[in-house]
Amino acid sequence: MREREDEWTDLMRSAISGDDAAYHRLLRAITPVLRAAARRGLARAGQPVDQSEDIVQDILLAVHLKRQTWDTSAPFAPWLFAIARNKLIDALRRRGRRIFVNIDDFAETLPGETPEPTASPSEVTAQLQALPARQRDVLQSIAVDSASIKDTAAKFSMTEGAVRVALHRGLASLTAKLRDR
Amino acid sequence: MDTDQLIRTLTADNAYRTRPIGLALMLALLAAAPVSLLIFFAELGVRPDVMTAMHNPFFDLKFAVTLALAASAIAVSLHLSRPEASLRGFGWWLLIPAGILVAAISGEMMMPQRTPMMTRLIGKNSMACMTAIPAMSLPLLVGALYGLRQGAPARPAVAGAIAGLLSAGLAATVYASHCTDDSPLFVATWYTLATAIVASVGALMGNRALRY
Numbered sequence: 001m002r003e004r005e006d007e008w009t010d011l012m013r014s015a016i017s018g019d020d021a022a023y024h025r026l027l028r029a030i031t032p033v034l035r036a037a038a039r040r041g042l043a044r045a046g047q048p049v050d051q052s053e054d055i056v057q058d059i060l061l062a063v064h065l066k067r068q069t070w071d072t073s074a075p076f077a078p079w080l081f082a083i084a085r086n087k088l089i090d091a092l093r094r095r096g097r098r099i100f101v102n103i104d105d106f107a108e109t110l111p112g113e114t115p116e117p118t119a120s121p122s123e124v125t126a127q128l129q130a131l132p133a134r135q136r137d138v139l140q141s142i143a144v145d146s147a148s149i150k151d152t153a154a155k156f157s158m159t160e161g162a163v164r165v166a167l168h169r170g171l172a173s174l175t176a177k178l179r180d181r
Numbered sequence: 182m183d184t185d186q187l188i189r190t191l192t193a194d195n196a197y198r199t200r201p202i203g204l205a206l207m208l209a210l211l212a213a214a215p216v217s218l219l220i221f222f223a224e225l226g227v228r229p230d231v232m233t234a235m236h237n238p239f240f241d242l243k244f245a246v247t248l249a250l251a252a253s254a255i256a257v258s259l260h261l262s263r264p265e266a267s268l269r270g271f272g273w274w275l276l277i278p279a280g281i282l283v284a285a286i287s288g289e290m291m292m293p294q295r296t297p298m299m300t301r302l303i304g305k306n307s308m309a310c311m312t313a314i315p316a317m318s319l320p321l322l323v324g325a326l327y328g329l330r331q332g333a334p335a336r337p338a339v340a341g342a343i344a345g346l347l348s349a350g351l352a353a354t355v356y357a358s359h360c361t362d363d364s365p366l367f368v369a370t371w372y373t374l375a376t377a378i379v380a381s382v383g384a385l386m387g388n389r390a391l392r393y
Contacts, residue, residue: 015195024192031184057187062393064191066333068199069263082265086335086393124182143182143190168197171190179392 004029005077012076016067027060034059034084041088047095053121059087061124061175090179127177135170138163199331202262206255206328210351213324217317217352225313225359234363242285243357243368250278250376251350254343258325261340262332268339275346285365304362307371313356314349314375315382321348322383326390333393341387345380352379 008026015023038052038059062083070079128136134156141152153163182190200208234240253274260271294301325344334340353372362368 018196020192020195023195024188027188027191031188053184056184057182060184060187060191062333064194066264066393068201068331069333071263078265079263082335083333086264086333121183124187128182139190142193143186146186146189149193164194164197167190167194171194175393 005075008080009076012067012070013072016070016072027063030063030080031056031060037084038088038091041092045092045095047092051091051095054123055088055091057121057124058091058178059084061171061178062087065172065175123178123181124174127174127181130177131170131173135166135173138166139170139174142167202329202331203259205331206258206325209324209328210321213320214351216320217355220317220320221313221355221359225309225356227358228361230361231358234361237363239285239289239363239365240357242281242365243360243363243372244354246278246281246285246365246368247350247353247357247372249281249350250275251347251354253277254347254350258329258340258343258347261334261336261343262329264333264335267335275343278350282365282369286369289365298366301362301364302366302370304364304367304371306360306362307367310356310360310362310367310371311375311378313359314352314372315378317352317355318345318348318379319382321351322379322386324348326383326386329387329391330393332391334387334391337391338384338388340391342380342384344387345383346376348383349376349379 008029011022011026011029015026034056035052038055039049042049042052042055063080066083070076128139131139137156138152138158141147141155142149147155149160149163149167152158153160156163158166199205228234257268257271257274260266261268289301322345325348326341329340329344332340353376362371
């Protein structure tokens with residue numbers, strides 16, 4: 001467990017200094033842990049666990065957009081679990097339940113426990129349609145069509161800088177829509 | 182969009198850097214400050230005897246209290262913008278301005294006074310103080326909340342209340358140069374009440390604005 005969390009911290013440090021591959025590995029590594037915790041939270045609240053993937057995506061978006069609040073000299077896991085807990089409580093509250101979420105829900109997930117997503121998430125996809133056209137097109141192109149930033153720029157006759165800005169704004173407004181719905 | 186696709190998209194956005202929160206807060210406060218100063222110079226202005234007042238230690242102490250409040254609230258705001266942070270171990274920063282105020286009150290108590298205690302406490306400007314500080318705080322509070330939106334506070338209402346203290350501290354620093362009531366008893370009563378109003382407004386606004 002310690003080892004796993006130290007590895008996360010190292011990956012996040014590399015990610016922040018510009019290593020995209022490390023960032024990708026980190027996000028893939030934390031996802032099953034978040035998924036298991038989201039399921040446990042839903043189950044305890046008497047909610048169907050097949051909504052867990054929406055919560056996982058919610059947490060990943062928050063991790064991404066708030067990563068500058070992580071102090072690079074501190075361990076990564078407590079920061080991650082604080083964000084995840086906040087998002088899980090929000091999600092359960094929105095479903096009409098107030099429930100105590102234990103931080104151990106996250107910390108105690110065993111490394112071997114890697115549940116696969118059960119149902120396809122619907123909330124991000126639905127909110128994506130409500131974005132301004134340019135942000136939606138760029139997000140669609142990069143997320144769904146797996147195009148690179150360069151190819152996306154060529155496709156929409158935009159500069160790469162403009163694609164990057166639209167991508168970031170799209171992710172930020174997607175998160176805002178998920179929060180305020 | 183499935184989760185793998187989302188992760189790939191977030192990775193594509195890894196190079197995007199947002200401003201550090203300290204910088205975002207500073208820029209937002211700098212943008213809001215002219216509005217507060219406009220209110221001050223249009224409605225109040227610096228007291229005419231400011232040059233002589235500066236020789237009165239109790240006039241200067243007002244600035245020590247309000248600046249200490251602003252500085253400690255800024256430090257606590259930045260701390261609380263982290264998701265895993267709480268007031269524990271950091272809340273005592275906010276006791277610094279209160280400590281200066283208590284020391285100033287005891288100092289004044291030990292000196293011979295021409296006016297009775299209640300007269301000093303009630304002063305002449307209590308209503309101006311209670312309206313001017315909240316009015317000048319409001320633009321700063323909006324600015325502070327805007328800057329702090331970059332953060333991820335665990336308790337948005339608490340973070341909003343501290344942002345209220347921060348803006349009240351800055352507004353009161355400017356207001357103190359107008360107010361002719363220099364007794365620490367006046368400051369402890371009316372400045373504190375005005376600050377409490379701003380902190381409550383900050384809590385209400387922060388509860389919505391600072392959710393992430």
